[in-house]
Amino acid sequence: AQKITQTQPGMFVQEKEAVTLDCTYDTSDPSYGLFWYKQPSSGEMIFLIYQGSYDQQNATEGRYSLNFQKARKSANLVISASQLGDSAMYFCAMIRGFTGGGNKLTFGTGTQLKVEL
Amino acid sequence: DTGVSQDPRHKITKRGQNVTFRCDPISEHNRLYWYRQTLGQGPEFLTYFQNEAQLEKSRLLSDRFSAERPKGSFSTLEIQRTEQGDSAMYLCASSLAPQGAGETQYFGPGTRLLVL
Numbered sequence: 001a002q003k004i005t006q007t008q009p010g011m012f013v014q015e016k017e018a019v020t021l022d023c024t025y026d027t028s029d030p031s032y033g034l035f036w037y038k039q040p041s042s043g044e045m046i047f048l049i050y051q052g053s054y055d056q057q058n059a060t061e062g063r064y065s066l067n068f069q070k071a072r073k074s075a076n077l078v079i080s081a082s083q084l085g086d087s088a089m090y091f092c093a094m095i096r097g098f099t100g101g102g103n104k105l106t107f108g109t110g111t112q113l114k115v116e117l
Numbered sequence: 118d119t120g121v122s123q124d125p126r127h128k129i130t131k132r133g134q135n136v137t138f139r140c141d142p143i144s145e146h147n148r149l150y151w152y153r154q155t156l157g158q159g160p161e162f163l164t165y166f167q168n169e170a171q172l173e174k175s176r177l178l179s180d181r182f183s184a185e186r187p188k189g190s191f192s193t194l195e196i197q198r199t200e201q202g203d204s205a206m207y208l209c210a211s212s213l214a215p216q217g218a219g220e221t222q223y224f225g226p227g228t229r230l231l232v233l
Contacts, residue, residue, distance in 0.1 A: 033218035045224035052218050097218030107159025
């Protein structure tokens with residue numbers, strides 16, 4: 001079974017500063033994918049970034065980067081130059097590396113990020 | 118290209134009533150997923166379709182829940198005899214598969230259900 005753990009229920013960061021949101025995972029699958037989604041108060045889950053378990057380099061997408069440490073089973077999200085619009089709930093999620101059937105996402109409990117002036 | 122859409126966005130119903138939600142996926146996506154999210158939790162998988170075939174159902178999906186994707190495009194999720202415990206956000210996601218570990222699911226805005 002797969003499990004995602006997000007230990008920070010809430011985080012505060014000042015505008016223009018960088019912030020790291022923690023995520024650890026547990027799986028016995030050799031191949032898997034890790035995702036981060038942003039959920040504003042409106043409710044929609046917005047895809048931010050993806051990291052494959054066999055990817056050699058850490059994923060980056062604009063101001064988002066994923067600090068992937070496979071041996072530690074961690075996949076932390078780093079947001080650089082925070083903006084007020086980054087205030088939202090952030091979810092880490094995992095998928096199996098399996099092409100034979102459906103790939104349901106397993107989510108953590110999320111981290112509520114608030115960006116302050 | 119439009120994203121995933123869901124209708125209605127909000128639904129208030131009385132206990133015992135039936136409700137139906139609709140999801141329209143991204144047009145070329147062959148997989149469609151339903152998730153449920155309760156307050157303070159991450160989404161939990163309910164069921165998924167590949168084209169029109171429903172291939173997996175979670176044990177969370179009781180007999181009162183039924184989902185269809187009749188022509189492999191839009192999907193409906195029906196809850197019969199609603200209970201207060203059904204109050205949640207119901208999220209739909211679609212993806213292009215198979216892609217293994219790289220299968221990115223794109224979510225709709227969700228339907229918030231409140232059962233009184």
